[in-house]
Amino acid sequence: MIFAEPRLCGVSVETGMLENGDGHYRKTYRDLAGLYADAAAFDAIVSEKGDQVAYEVTSYTPGKKTSDMIMGVTRMEPGRVGREYYLTRGHIHANGDRPEVYYTLSGRGIMQMESPDGEVRLVEMGPQQICYVPPFWIHRSVNIGDTDLVMFFSYPADSGQDYGIIERSGGMRVRVMDDGKGGWVAEDNPAWKNRAPDEVKAILENAGVAA
Ligand code: S6P
Ligand code: ZN
Numbered sequence: 001m002i003f004a005e006p007r008l009c010g011v012s013v014e015t016g017m018l019e020n021g022d023g024h025y026r027k028t029y030r031d032l033a034g035l036y037a038d039a040a041a042f043d044a045i046v047s048e049k050g051d052q053v054a055y056e057v058t059s060y061t062p063g064k065k066t067s068d069m070i071m072g073v074t075r076m077e078p079g080r081v082g083r084e085y086y087l088t089r090g091h092i093h094a095n096g097d098r099p100e101v102y103y104t105l106s107g108r109g110i111m112q113m114e115s116p117d118g119e120v121r122l123v124e125m126g127p128q129q130i131c132y133v134p135p136f137w138i139h140r141s142v143n144i145g146d147t148d149l150v151m152f153f154s155y156p157a158d159s160g161q162d163y164g165i166i167e168r169s170g171g172m173r174v175r176v177m178d179d180g181k182g183g184w185v186a187e188d189n190p191a192w193k194n195r196a197p198d199e200v201k202a203i204l205e206n207a208g209v210a211a
Contacts, residue, residue, distance in 0.1 A: 009060055009071070013105045016075025016150040021060040023072070026053045027089070034167075035089060037175055037189070038082030045081060053077070055088055061157055066098070068157035073105070076141060076149045083177040085110075085184060090140025090172060092116070094160030097135040097207035103152040104129050108145030110176055110184070113137040116165075116200045120173050122186055125151075136203065138165060142176045144184045169193055 010019035017024075030050040036042045059072025079086050090112070093100070102111055104125040111131045113121040116138070123131045124144070133139045143149040166172055170191035179185040201211035 004062060004068075007060060007062065011073060011105065011152060013150055016056070016073060016106075016148050018058040018060060018071070018073040018152075021058050021072065023059040023061055024056070026056040028052060029054045032089070035087065035171075036081040036084050037171075038084065041082035045079075054086065064157055066095075066156045066158050069154050070157045070159075071152070071154040074141060074149075074151050074153060076107075076109075076143045078107070078143050078146050078148065080178055083180075085142050085144050085176050085178065087112070087142045087176070088140045089163055090138060090166050091161040091163045092136070092138045092165045092203070093155070094162045095156075095158055095207060096203045097209065098156045098159035099135050100133040100139065100153060100155035100159070102131045102133065102141070104131075105150040105152055107143060107147050107149035109149040109151065110142040110144055112140050112142055112172060112174075112176060114172050116195055116203050118173060118194045120186070122174070122176070135207075138172065140166075140172065142184075144176065165195075168199075169195055 028051050029045050055076035057074050061070050062068045106127055109125050111123040125131055170193050171189045173192045174186040175189050176184050177187050204211045
């Protein structure tokens with residue numbers, strides 16, 4: 001038969017995992033070196049629980065093409081490094097024009113997005129809220145709650161992830177910090193530098209879009 005088989009996957013909100021998938025990886029605190037502003041606070045966390053899971057991803061990948069949709073679940077622990085809330089590494093899709101959908105199942109989070117030319121969007125999400133991440137936006141999730149943040153996601157299977165784009169600009173433009181009153185505040189990242197127009201142009205041209 002030339003038609004792909006349907007697939008049913010359960011989602012355990014409790015454990016934050018997709019069931020009947022075919023992919024699973026974990027990121028430990030040690031794996032997240034260089035992401036956070038407060039290096040001393042990060043070192044303290046690594047010495048306390050460096051090999052514990054900071055976040056994990058379970059997924060199902062039906063194929064490799066644009067028309068194959070990867071679906072999965074990200075579960076992230078709550079906490080802060082100094083004043084900065086726990087986050088995922090973040091990336092732009094290597095094929096930049098591929099979008100993504102994130103549906104929050106439990107917890108409170110922020111979908112932190114940054115366009116290649118440095119625009120910032122912070123979308124606060126709670127249970128049963130869906131965030132559409134449009135093509136070309138760098139994205140990462142931030143857990144601003146005091147419980148696990150569990151999110152379903154889906155995106156085209158040939159998207160790919162470029163993590164280096166964040167490193168090359170000295171991190172994302174803002175950091176999501178504890179405001180000291182139980183909430184969050186976005187603070188400018190002084191190490192951030194905007195991408196050169198040529199880099200932005202290359203991202204668009206690689207996707208066949210005129211800059
Ligand atoms: C992939 C998608 C998610 C993330 C996951 C972990 O395009 O956005 O599956 O991979 O939430 O985040 P990160 O930034 O470490 O890949
Ligand atoms: Zn993505």
